[in-house]
Amino acid sequence: MVQSDSGIVQMSPLLECRQVSKQYGSQARALSDISFSVRKGEFVAVIGPSGAGKSTLLRCINRMIESSGGDIVFDGAPVTKLKRGELKQLRTKIGMIFQHYNLVDRLTVIENVLHGRLGYKSTFAGIFGLYSKEEKERAMGILSALGLEEHMYKRCDQLSGGQKQRVGIARALVQEPKMLLCDEPIASLDPNASKVIMDHLKSISQTMGITVLINLHQVETALKYSDRIIGVNKGRIVYDGTPRGVDTTVLSHIYGGARADELHALQGGQHAG
Ligand SMILES: Nc1ncnc2c1ncn2[C@@H]1O[C@H](COP(=O)(O)OP(=O)(O)O)[C@@H](O)[C@H]1O
Ligand SMILES: [Mg+2]
Numbered sequence: 001m002v003q004s005d006s007g008i009v010q011m012s013p014l015l016e017c018r019q020v021s022k023q024y025g026s027q028a029r030a031l032s033d034i035s036f037s038v039r040k041g042e043f044v045a046v047i048g049p050s051g052a053g054k055s056t057l058l059r060c061i062n063r064m065i066e067s068s069g070g071d072i073v074f075d076g077a078p079v080t081k082l083k084r085g086e087l088k089q090l091r092t093k094i095g096m097i098f099q100h101y102n103l104v105d106r107l108t109v110i111e112n113v114l115h116g117r118l119g120y121k122s123t124f125a126g127i128f129g130l131y132s133k134e135e136k137e138r139a140m141g142i143l144s145a146l147g148l149e150e151h152m153y154k155r156c157d158q159l160s161g162g163q164k165q166r167v168g169i170a171r172a173l174v175q176e177p178k179m180l181l182c183d184e185p186i187a188s189l190d191p192n193a194s195k196v197i198m199d200h201l202k203s204i205s206q207t208m209g210i211t212v213l214i215n216l217h218q219v220e221t222a223l224k225y226s227d228r229i230i231g232v233n234k235g236r237i238v239y240d241g242t243p244r245g246v247d248t249t250v251l252s253h254i255y256g257g258a259r260a261d262e263l264h265a266l267q268g269g270q271h272a273g
Helices: 056-061 084-092 109-122 123-127 134-143 161-173 191-208 220-227 247-253 257-266
Strands: 015-022 031-037 045-048 071-075 094-098 181-184 211-216 227-233 236-241
Touching: 015 257, 031 056, 031 071, 031 236, 045 220, 056 071, 056 181, 056 211, 084 161, 094 134, 094 161, 109 123, 109 134, 109 161, 134 161, 134 191, 161 191, 181 191, 181 257, 191 211, 191 220, 227 247, 236 247, 247 257
Parallel strands: 045 211, 045 227, 094 181, 181 211
Antiparallel strands: 015 031, 015 071, 227 236
């Protein structure tokens, strides 16, 4: 953070991607020349058709997969150059939320949430589930804030999809992350559960200052909740701007003509530019 003479506090970006590319084997590039940066506390949705490269982008950012070129900087750390130990530390700062929750179904809610602390532990402490009183209290506090206090000792396979996703959010938050990467977190949920999840994510970003980068299939939801939209088509960014700026032309660049008209009709045309 830099305090300028005018007293305005300038934030350096939390995340910066510079000309990131990804090629799987000999296939066409899944990502080409992806450049953007995200400030602390921003809520950014990545939208685009299936196969556009949204999941690939998120996975490159926390190095679940390796990018083929370009640079990624997160919180001052050169992500693409980090060694194993440094990578473990980086990942504590980045919470991941998945479409299919990625919980251990036969374990309880609180046990799943405490797994979010594993990045801070030695293998030994992790294997024996050695969590401190503070860690347990923190996990319980987060679960209560997400409306899951009555479910803490239930096995995860007894929960609804929306409840499971809240456990996923709790597990990410117990890490004390600076950013959440959410890959289609509401794609398997009904509209009511989706709203609960989106409202929680929005409030987490606003009240805790946690940056959210979220892949969404639902354009309307993306426009409603986000500060900013990044539109991706065939591995390239074709739009990066405000939700208000997403008009029929932009939608056609992101989704192609026919699908864009369909989406525009669905929105009742209120985003026409
Ligand atoms: N593990 C993989 N191996 C090979 N190709 C992949 C793999 N994962 C994704 N792809 C390809 O990369 C492209 C982008 O996929 P993906 O990032 O999953 O897109 P999206 O999340 O936007 O649907 C697609 O063409 C997809 O088939
Ligand atoms: Mg995907």
